[in-house]
Amino acid sequence: MSTPQPPAAQAAPGQPYPVYTSPIPVVRTHLGHAVASEWTKIRSVRSTVWTLGVFILLVVGIGMLTGVVVSASSSSLNGENALGLGFFGLLLGSMCLITLGVMTTASEYGTGMVRTTMTACPTRGRVLAAKGIVFFLVAFAVTLVSTTLIALAHVAMTRDNGAVDPTGAEWLKGTVGVSLYVALLGLLSLAVGSVVRHSAGAITIMIGAVLAPLVVALFMFAESLEDVRMALFEYSIPNQMSIFYANSLSETGPSGWDPLWIMLGVTVAVFAGAFALLEKRDV
Amino acid sequence: MIEIEGLTKRYGEKMAVNNLTFTVRPGIITGFLGPNGAGKSTTMRMVLGLDRPTAGDVRIDGRRYDQLKDPLTVVGALLDAKAVHGGRSAYNHLLCLAQANGIPSRRVGEVLDTVGLTPVAKKKAKGFSLGMGQRLGIAGALLGDPRILMFDEPVNGLDPEGIHWIRNLMKTLAGQGRTVFVSSHLMSEMALTADHLVVIGQGRLLADTSMADFIARNSRSYVRVRTPERERLRDALHEAGLTAVEAGEVLEVEGDASESVGELAARKGIVLHELSPQRASLEEAFMGLTAESVEYHAHGGQPPAGPGPEQAAVIPGPPGDGAAQQQWGSEWRQR
Numbered sequence: 025m026s027t028p029q030p031p032a033a034q035a036a037p038g039q040p041y042p043v044y045t046s047p048i049p050v051v052r053t054h055l056g057h058a059v060a061s062e063w064t065k066i067r068s069v070r071s072t073v074w075t076l077g078v079f080i081l082l083v084v085g086i087g088m089l090t091g092v093v094v095s096a097s098s099s100s101l102n103g104e105n106a107l108g109l110g111f112f113g114l115l116l117g118s119m120c121l122i123t124l125g126v127m128t129t130a131s132e133y134g135t136g137m138v139r140t141t142m143t144a145c146p147t148r149g150r151v152l153a154a155k156g157i158v159f160f161l162v163a164f165a166v167t168l169v170s171t172t173l174i175a176l177a178h179v180a181m182t183r184d185n186g187a188v189d190p191t192g193a194e195w196l197k198g199t200v201g202v203s204l205y206v207a208l209l210g211l212l213s214l215a216v217g218s219v220v221r222h223s224a225g226a227i228t229i230m231i232g233a234v235l236a237p238l239v240v241a242l243f244m245f246a247e248s249l250e251d252v253r254m255a256l257f258e259y260s261i262p263n264q265m266s267i268f269y270a271n272s273l274s275e276t277g278p279s280g281w282d283p284l285w286i287m288l289g290v291t292v293a294v295f296a297g298a299f300a301l302l303e304k305r306d307v
Numbered sequence: 308m309i310e311i312e313g314l315t316k317r318y319g320e321k322m323a324v325n326n327l328t329f330t331v332r333p334g335i336i337t338g339f340l341g342p343n344g345a346g347k348s349t350t351m352r353m354v355l356g357l358d359r360p361t362a363g364d365v366r367i368d369g370r371r372y373d374q375l376k377d378p379l380t381v382v383g384a385l386l387d388a389k390a391v392h393g394g395r396s397a398y399n400h401l402l403c404l405a406q407a408n409g410i411p412s413r414r415v416g417e418v419l420d421t422v423g424l425t426p427v428a429k430k431k432a433k434g435f436s437l438g439m440g441q442r443l444g445i446a447g448a449l450l451g452d453p454r455i456l457m458f459d460e461p462v463n464g465l466d467p468e469g470i471h472w473i474r475n476l477m478k479t480l481a482g483q484g485r486t487v488f489v490s491s492h493l494m495s496e497m498a499l500t501a502d503h504l505v506v507i508g509q510g511r512l513l514a515d516t517s518m519a520d521f522i523a524r525n526s527r528s529y530v531r532v533r534t535p536e537r538e539r540l541r542d543a544l545h546e547a548g549l550t551a552v553e554a555g556e557v558l559e560v561e562g563d564a565s566e567s568v569g570e571l572a573a574r575k576g577i578v579l580h581e582l583s584p585q586r587a588s589l590e591e592a593f594m595g596l597t598a599e600s601v602e603y604h605a606h607g608g609q610p611p612a613g614p615g616p617e618q619a620a621v622i623p624g625p626p627g628d629g630a631a632q633q634q635w636g637s638e639w640r641q642r
Contacts, residue, residue, distance in 0.1 A: 043333050043334075043454060043484050044333070044454045044483045044484040044485040045454070046380060046451070046452035046453070046454065047452070048380055048410060048411070048414065048451065048452045050376075050377050050380055051376075051377055051380075051408065051409030051410075052376045052377065053376055053377055053407065053408055053409055057406060057407050057408065057409050058407055060406040060407075061403045061404070061406040061407035062403075064399055064402050064403040064406055065392075065395070065399075065403045068395050068396065068399035068402075068403070069392060069394040069395055070394055071394065131392065132392070135389070135390070135391065135392045135393060136387055136389050136390040136391070137390055137391055137392045138390075139352075139357055139386055139387060139390045140386075140390045140391065140404065140447060141407075142355075142356075142357055143355050143357065143378065143379075143382075143384055143386070144378065144379055144404045144407040144408055145378070145407045145408075146355075146356045146372050146373035146375065146378055147373065304359075306352070306357060306358040306359060307352075307357040307358070
């Protein structure tokens with residue numbers, strides 16, 4: 025390599041330099057590029073396969089067990105529909121979606137990948153939006169398939185136990201409705217992961233948020249706290265989930281599609297915070 | 308072209324980067340030198356818009372990084388070789404970067420080939436050695452075939468063959484008219500690769516000069532002389548108009564004067580035990596420069612010009628050092 029040249033160039037800083045031009049076509053990037061990138065990311069790590077695999081195992085496995093036990097017993101469902109039997113598996117399975125949601129954002133901070141990501145896409149909000157879109161679609165699709173499968177199985181298995189066939193509205197709530205709710209819960213975890221930037225911390229927060237209100241309410245014996253106790257029960261995430269199967273812990277509190285709107289509101293609020301923090305903080 | 312103006316970054320009380328102003332030009336390799344913790348990585352992160360500057364501005368071809376619509380085709384950066392998800396394969400890691408910028412996926416294969424990682428393209432990154440991780444990072448930087456390249460400590464963890472490879476790569480890239488900005492804390496590495504030098508210490512600019520200038524200004528040559536008749540030789544040297552500094556048991560004569568010192572001693576009949584030409588290494592000049600940054604406030608804005616006399620007294624090392632330094636110096640002379 026010869027170097028006499030650079031010092032000469034140095035001597036005349038005003039001189040135009042031969043600037044390199046790449047043969048690669050220049051593309052104006054948009055959200056679609058970020059979504060494609062995030063899709064590659066989510067499908068190329070084994071933790072996705074694991075968490076979703078365990079999720080399906082829990083929802084379908086526990087669902088089938090419940091179905092078998094109920095259909096084998098002599099007890100009658102007394103005119104209830106069979107969809108509610110899917111609740112237990114889905115409640116446990118939701119932990120997997122929480123984990124996956126948190127990992128989608130927080131693991132990038134753990135590995136340092138986030139610096140590479142944000143260099144490739146300096147519009148930080150776009151990255152978070154793309155992650156949210158890809159995760160939500162994956163989580164919703166997987167949940168919908170699992171809940172629909174298990175719902176069909178339960179209805180078929182419990183026909184002889186006095187269960188009534190669910191109405192169309194009940195089908196919609198027990199499959200699409202609850203899947204949207206659980207996928208939103210995962211999306212909320214994703215936003216929390218982006219705020220907390222620490223996988224273990226964010227997963228703990230989310231599992232605490234799911235279980236703590238119920239556990240706390242369980243031990244609230246004081247008479248004067250009865251209202252608080254009721255609210256904690258009614259608005260706890262497991263109870264909100266069970267509302268999609270029309271077997272709430274109480275007669276008051278949220279009903280119908282309310283839980284979905286509550287979860288949507290919370291998710292939107294946390295996302296707004298996550299976007300603001302992402303813009304403000306150093307990567 | 309990277310233009311940095313008044314760039315400042317404060318973390319709480321600590322000034323990581325303090326009012327930096329310099330320009331990185333295309334067509335040459337610009338070395339960014341400073342001791343650990345001088346603010347090199349922070350500066351590079353601010354160039355890439357990862358850290359928000361407290362004050363000041365970075366422009367890349369006239370625009371801020373986050374205003375670039377196709378950032379990877381403008382700037383390619385190797386910041387941190389570990390900035391990779393360990394569970395992802397090299398191919399998928401590069402693919403997701405390419406997709407984020409709409410770069411055709413065939414480029415992934417091309418850059419893997421360039422850095423020599425094709426055989427392990429489908430292997431998970433967490434099994435990679437430090438050197439392979441570094442190569443993967445470089446592949447990511449080259450992905451968009453950018454006109455500006457930034458490498459933060461690229462030779463870290465590379466074997467000699469890898470170091471040689473990256474030096475040649477950087478020279479080739481600069482030769483194609485690209486801007487190459489490379490940081491290091493090793494002066495010797497910079498002396499071999501960089502054409503221009505930006506030195507910082509404690510976040511402040513200490514020098515912004517061409518490599519040739521820096522070498523001319525900072526590489527002091529002297530002759531090391533050992534004699535049992537030190538006083539006589541001193542007087543003789545003084546008479547002959549040569550400057551000698553006493554450094555412990557030996558005398559150091561300024562300049563490339565081994566012949567004249569030898570002839571002088573022979574004429575006067577002075578016994579010599581050692582007579583060796585020496586060259587203070589650039590590494591030492593660099594250390595002198597950055598050591599000053601501690602008491603920098605007293606010096607105003609000017610970088611100190613060359614090593615002072617008190618530093619000269621420190622230079623002589625063990626006898627074996629002389630040959631190594633000589634060889635080292637001749638290396639950059641040949642360039």
